[in-house]
Amino acid sequence: MSAPNWPWEKYRGQQPKYEFESEATINSPAVLAYNGNMARLTCRTAGESHGPASIALIEGFPADLMLDIHFINTQLKRRQGGYGRGGRQKIESDEVEFLAGVRNGITTGAPIVVQIINKDSRLNDAEATPPVHRPRPGHADLAGALKWLTNDCRNTLERASARETAARTAAGAIARCLLREFDIHAFGFVSGAMDVKANISATVDNWEKLLEARDDSAVYCPDDATCKAIIEHIRNAKVDKDTVGGFCEVHVFGCPPGLGSCVAWQDKLDSRLAGAVMGIQAFKAVEIGIGKTCGTLRGSQVHDPIEYSEENIAQTNLGYDRPTNHAGGIEGGMTNGMPIVVHGTMKPIATLLQGMDSVDLKTGKPSRSDYERSDVCALPAASVVMENAVGFEIASAFLETFSGATMAMIHASHSAYTELARKISST
Numbered sequence: 001m002s003a004p005n006w007p008w009e010k011y012r013g014q015q016p017k018y019e020f021e022s023e024a025t026i027n028s029p030a031v032l033a034y035n036g037n038m039a040r041l042t043c044r045t046a047g048e049s050h051g052p053a054s055i056a057l058i059e060g061f062p063a064d065l066m067l068d069i070h071f072i073n074t075q076l077k078r079r080q081g082g083y084g085r086g087g088r089q090k091i092e093s094d095e096v097e098f099l100a101g102v103r104n105g106i107t108t109g110a111p112i113v114v115q116i117i118n119k120d121s122r123l124n125d126a127e128a129t130p131p132v133h134r135p136r137p138g139h140a141d142l143a144g145a146l147k148w149l150t151n152d153c154r155n156t157l158e159r160a161s162a163r164e165t166a167a168r169t170a171a172g173a174i175a176r177c178l179l180r181e182f183d184i185h186a187f188g189f190v191s192g193a194m195d196v197k198a199n200i201s202a203t204v205d206n207w208e209k210l211l212e213a214r215d216d217s218a219v220y221c222p223d224d225a226t227c228k229a230i231i232e233h234i235r236n237a238k239v240d241k242d243t244v245g246g247f248c249e250v251h252v253f254g255c256p257p258g259l260g261s262c263v264a265w266q267d268k269l270d271s272r273l274a275g276a277v278m279g280i281q282a283f284k285a286v287e288i289g290i291g292k293t294c295g296t297l298r299g300s301q302v303h304d305p306i307e308y309s310e311e312n313i314a315q316t317n318l319g320y321d322r323p324t325n326h327a328g329g330i331e332g333g334m335t336n337g338m339p340i341v342v343h344g345t346m347k348p349i350a351t352l353l354q355g356m357d358s359v360d361l362k363t364g365k366p367s368r369s370d371y372e373r374s375d376v377c378a379l380p381a382a383s384v385v386m387e388n389a390v391g392f393e394i395a396s397a398f399l400e401t402f403s404g405a406t407m408a409m410i411h412a413s414h415s416a417y418t419e420l421a422r423k424i425s426s427t
């Protein structure tokens with residue numbers, strides 16, 4: 001039996017090169033129907049804080065994507081930085097190593113395993129990682145001890161630790177390599193802490209300038225006055241042996257409409273983004289667009305009017321412009337072509353140098369909580385984790401919408417959709 005004449009046949013042997021004639025592909029229903037049996041893009045992580053490595057297993061990633069290792073390692077370096085971090089980051093110098101699914105820097109379509117080696121690896125040294133039996137309020141210690149029926153919180157805290165976010169950041173950065181192929185960019189920053197909150201208007205035209213300002217800032221905040229005020233809060237908390245949380249934002253530019261779905265609650269992109277961000281250690285609130293403010297306003301003040309202009313058809317919103325973006329780019333669980341805006345709130349770190357009232361699990365008697373080497377504020381690092389976690393979720397929704405086993409198929413599907421969508425209102 002001869003091979004069917006699929007439109008991507010001609011790309012065989014040209015990896016990774018994605019040019020194709022869109023007219024040929026657009027007329028092929030196969031482009032939209034065939035998905036190469038792709039699973040949903042998923043990521044699981046493994047590893048203890050002081051184990052040998054932090055690891056991510058990514059499944060459902062297409063073949064033929066040239067990964068930008070420098071970009072991925074830059075995300076890891078940023079995650080290690082920021083004013084307020086503790087001594088651990090001076091020991092580690094995080095870099096990715098691929099154990100599976102990548103050959104000569106190019107994805108193979110097989111599951112990807114990526115690891116980040118822990119230099120501070122001492123999990124099996126009983127003296128260096130002693131039992132912890134005075135749980136820290138706000139950390140996973142007590143709940144984990146009760147769950148696993150032990151008075152030693154060590155196993156729980158080793159896994160609950162935010163060292164895990166190294167692997168999660170790497171996975172998000174890998175997924176963002178795919179998004180960048182389609183000119184989709186996630187931009188995250190710190191927007192405030194405690195009583196300080198910057199009102200930063202990030203747009204498709206100014207975000208790259210804001211990114212420069214963010215990268216020049218010690219707390220990853222593009223607004224200088226806010227940056228100084230946050231540093232002051234962190235400095236004061238350190239003096240008082242206390243900790244600080246705060247606020248982060250991620251904006252995603254260039255997303256086509258239709259990512260996510262309104263047909264099942266599990267597939268709604270806002271619900272998935274909320275889950276992804278709440279899944280980051282210490283994040284306690286997530287908002288999309290104006291978020292909870294919409295409960296204080298009338299419908300006419302909240303909803304973004306719809307305009308159409310054919311000359312803007314080449315924009316990601318296909319010409320359906322919105323003078324405001326209160327919805328944060330998502331309506332009915334689907335992207336509407338406007339930038340996606342996600343806000344996250346991080347609670348203060350639970351490990352206080354002054355300790356907190358707790359109980360000794362061995363005796364049941366009152367005690368101050370244990371202290372583990374810790375950050376005073378990890379908000380800048382958390383903004384990097386959030387940027388990459390959001391990127392991962394967007395890439396996952398993107399691959400479900402424009403699925404394919406190889407990058408060429410995904411490009412064909414994306415291009416075919418874009419051409420059809422531009423015809424909806426054009427005269």
Ligand SMILES: Cc1cc2nc3c(=O)[nH]c(=O)nc-3n(C[C@H](O)[C@H](O)[C@H](O)COP(=O)(O)O)c2cc1C
Pocket residue numbers: 086138139140160161162165280281282283349350351373374375376378381382385
């Ligand atoms: C980037 C980052 C760094 C963190 N660093 C610390 C830390 O040094 N000490 C600490 O107690 N908690 C730290 N946390 C928070 C804890 O991991 C988190 O509070 C804990 O796992 C309990 O989970 P929960 O806060 O989500 O309930 C950090 C969180 C993030 C996102």
